[in-house]
Amino acid sequence: MKSIFLFSLIPLLGMCEPDKPLHDTSQETNLLPVKQQKPDTATFGAGCFWCTEAVFSQLDGVISVTSGYSGGTTKNPAYDEVCTGLTGHAEVVRIVFDTTRISFDELLQVFWTMHDPTSLNRQGADQGTQYRSVIYFHDESQREKAIAQKTALDNSGIYGKPVVTEISPAGSFYPAEETHQDYYSRNSTAPYCRIVIEPKTEKIKKLFAEKLKK
DSSP: OHHHHHHHHHHHHTSSOOSSOSSOOHHHHTTSOGGGOOEEEEEEEESOHHHHHHHHTTBTTEEEEEEEEESOSSSSOOHHHHHTTOSOOEEEEEEEEETTTOOHHHHHHHHHHHSOTTSTTEETTEESGGGOEEEEESSHHHHHHHHHHHHHHHHHTSSSSOOOOEEEEOOOEEEOOGGGTTHHHHSTTSHHIIIIIHHHHHHHHHHTGGGBOO
């Protein structure tokens, strides 16, 4: 019930104007030539990037999702280095999306729903600063929308504890090694994928069915 309420809470509170109506326009927009797309970029950290990539890759209007590292001090970090927590990086995904088909507000709704934004430096069994909940905004509009939605969730009291999601300007982004790209689609029968990732993707399929790729 909490997930359903969370999904409905954000648009009802009216803390920011949606970029477009929340109706399925896939039949119209799929016919648009590529040159009419209006791409934008979002960067989110919500625990293990294998999970985050799998979730956002399902959404209609998402052009690409790349797993990588942001928010640290080491240049070109390797996965093993990030896992130590010493580089300061978070595991994130960089999402390129078509704003004529999905809005940043809608991406945020999925972001809050797919993980626990009150869990500090941890999602499930994945623990460490590299798994922190974070939104790296790319412009002032994204910053305002992220703050507005976070504030609305806190004020709602739905979690019973504060939302700890970091909201910071986007900086250097380093794509993760090839073995981490499209991880779920290539390893869907692996235990981690079945136990940890699949429940997240199924949850989003149920709550955001109208926004899934056909």
